[in-house]
Amino acid sequence: MEFDTIAAISTPLGEGGIGIVRISGPDALSIAEKIFNPKVKKNIRELKSHTLTLGNVVCPNTGEVIDEVLLSVMLSPRSFTKEDVVEINCHGGIMPLKRTLEAVLDAGARLAQPGEFTKRAFLNGRIDLAQAEAVIDVIRAKTEEGLKVAVGNLEGSLSRKIKKYMDGITDILARIEANIDFPEEDPEAFISRDELYEMIGEIAKEIEEFLREGERGKIFREGLKVVIAGKPNVGKSSLLNALLKEKRAIVTDIPGTTRDIIEEMLNMGGIPVRIIDTAGIRKSRDKVERIGVRRSEKSIEEADLVLLVLDAVTGIEKEDEVIIEKVKDKECIVLINKTDITGKVNIPFYEKATGKECIGISAKKGIGLKEVEEKIKERVFKGEINTTRPLITRVRHEQALKKALASLNESLEACRDGLPLDIIAIDVREAWEALGEITGDKVEEEILNRIFEEFCIGK
């Protein structure tokens, strides 16, 4: 077999929260075997090709049940990729879907690159020659999509962390390599085994803590990022409170009440939603408010969905137009608030003016909120909002961190066993490269740059 075994979420969450994890490659069956307990007492290899089997996905490390799923085996060559393929239909929502994928990866599959299934299908002769251009388009489009998320994340804590760990590992490698390649040239570059052990241990510990924290869900908190935006005093905070059914944000009739981002989790019919209230966007002299506005704008950029709130009483003003322009290219629903005062509003007028779908609501009286929820769910299920894309990005980051951690731990063991520098370097380098796959950087150049920055090398 030419290729290794890959896995990914192949379709986003559909109606009723169903999503599919697909595994393809020579080890697809043996990997599935490790994580799947069929209800009928049968080995995976005895299952009939192209039929569904009910069972549980279990965590290969702990044995804990993750989700009840339907699994189907499609044996080579009668599959999409012409390789052995296993598809796992999860229906417990986003978290079980993600955990199922992780279980598959922990059991030995590699997370697929964007468009990789399609690429294999073509290279293995499943897809017709005439479709080659289309295949290239898929790869290109999916890669670009992935990049967008990565860039969005770059400012996020996740990528910042990865950069930070890489930086630390680069330091270690630069020390090791300066020692090896320029012996005796800069005594300051010298590193003792103990120092090395300490440096590696520190980063390993940080990564470990970070990953553990991630499991509790703090930074890796999943969910659709829904941002409430609008000019001041339109009722954004009131909407947040209404959706949460609690008085979370301060509501006053003074424009500019909310100064900073307020973020809460919400379960909308099985979809975890991160709902974010922002400061009203307007030109302001107040320094604090200006910072708040900038944060609002950034939130809008990172949002999966924007709820743009307009005031039915004032209608569309200059300030609104500025914001409408900002959300032009975003997935967005426009809410015309305070209809309890004005009565029914002219929806077609607003839709024409904003170019988006509009709903009349009253945050204060709770009118139209059900409809808002329905509309959000609809968009997710229709696939207009891709909930799995950021999820895959996260799995990719976590997976890379896990690999890096494993390598660092091996290098620590090598240190303890008193193995020499060049051996220790192998594992440390591997840790770096696991993270480098995400950022697309090349280890060798980074090490050399760091060596020449830090140490006075030279005859």
Add this chain to the structure above:
Amino acid sequence: MPYNAGKFDVIVIGAGHAGIEAALASARLGCKTLCLTVSMDAVALMPCNPAVGGPGKSHLVREVDALGGQMALSADRTYIQMRILNTGKGPAVRALRCQSDKKLYQAEMLRVLQQQKNLMVKQALVEEIILKGTRVEGVLTQTGALYWAPVVILASGTYLGGRVIIGELNYSSGPSGFFPSNKLPQQMKANGIKMVRFSTGTPPRVDKNTVDFSAMTEQKGDEGELYFSYMSENLNRPNVSCWLTYTNERTHKIIKDNLHKSLLFSGEIKGVGPRYCPSIEDKVVRFADKESHQIFLEPEGLGTAEMYVQGMSTSLPEDVQLEILRSIKGLERVEIIRPGYSIEYDCLVPTQLYPTLEHKQIEGFFSAGQVNGTSGYEEAAAQGIVAGINGARKVLGEEPVTFLRSEAYIGVLIDDLVIKGTNEPYRILTSRAEYRLLLRQDNADLRLTEKGRKIGLVSDERYEKYLKRKKMIEEEMEKLKTHRVKPGDERVKMLLQKKGSAPIKNSITYAELLKRPELDYRDVLEILPKAEDVPKDVLEQVWIELKYEGYIKKQLAQVERFKKMEDKKIPDGISYRDINGLRNEAKEKLEEIRPKTLGQASRISGVSPADISVLMIYLEQKRRNEKKGGVNE
């Protein structure tokens, strides 16, 4: 008037470290070879430090040796000090470095060259490479001699457009006062060859008789029969010391006060210098908080009082150089014999070359050594032998020979040059070799002798020696893996106790015992039956392979993956511009470098994994199209 001066199979321009290996390889493979040097006194010249080897570099020297090259043999016969570096840092990075007697080294090399059958060495300044269309035909010298050959190997070091800078003084010159070659680079540029300007520096040489060694720390060489070459033995070389001293705050003040007198430092001269070889003025400015820098004094030979001042590379004026030196402990009354200088020179952009070192646009034109943007004698020699082999094979109508990154440092070096290119003079480093643990200097013969034999450069004597060593290693390995240690063995019990190692319960093999981290092979030697009959280098080899088995396996698995991509050939003549889905940057880079394999393509900077996927789809599409019966793309 130009005159016809003769026909050859291969012409090598330059008799430095690259030219020598190229000329010898070509002649030894049976090609009638002409080697032209600017001056007979410049043959095998070491214009910079009087040393051979070091991490990565000694790996190269041994690889060249295993292939049947010359550098190791000559270095062994002329060294005046040998050291093992990185002893405690692991098997992959252990390295040899010697101090050479420069004059002896030159004389030895000249002897070898002049005794070589099929080889003629002459003094001549080449002014033109004669081309016919896109093919090379011969060379024209300054004195009008026309030499004809289907293969020309350019190994002209830093002579092309050479310009020496000392303080505010700068003049056209090759290294060490030899003639530069000014017409050749112009002609090359006119023929569309892309060139860049690099620079490098060398420190002053001082008179040994004016140095106070009592104020310095002595650094002796290592004792014992230490050689680069697998063939060297019983050469009885001397062990002359080097000396260590330091710069101080006064030194640094003098440098800072005189910075404006350096043309190089004021940025007027633009050649890119190597980061790993900064001038002393660079070091003082960039690492301003360092109170002192190391300075080593190295003898340049037994027959001269000249000493090389390592760490003092500079392009400051001569009077400032003297002032700087005299501020250093032990050098208070020193006299300079030759001042330090910087040299700027033209070199070829190496991405224009195939991994055979033949130029992509000009058939039969090869280049090797510093002219390809590298630095260092060893890097030059490694390229020299590759160019020589491939030049000769071209004449003989044989398939080219190249080296993979997974098989030799030579492969790493050339792949880096022709695929990634370089924006500073390139130096080999062990950290550039991703499969470092496999490419050790102790197993260069095991990796390459067979290949060298097939090429035709490995003598019967060398080959037999290699086979014998290989057999002994295999036998010893077998012995360690099958012979068992009994728990009751008193000597074993004692050893384990002494080493704080857990006692054994059941009988285990020696190999298993050796893998315990707390045990060294010397320990196991003590209890191993008949170990005294086995040569040390064989034991070492076996020990490394066993001790690091897990890591070696890991790297072998990586190599498997690497080879898969390297096996995926890209046919010639692809128009990357027309491949939809490649990003523009990737298109440009691929057009420029024209990789031969997908592996090479993936190492080009600016080509992303997604671009590689697109390329794979395209190649498959092309393949299926051609199978269907030659439909145009």
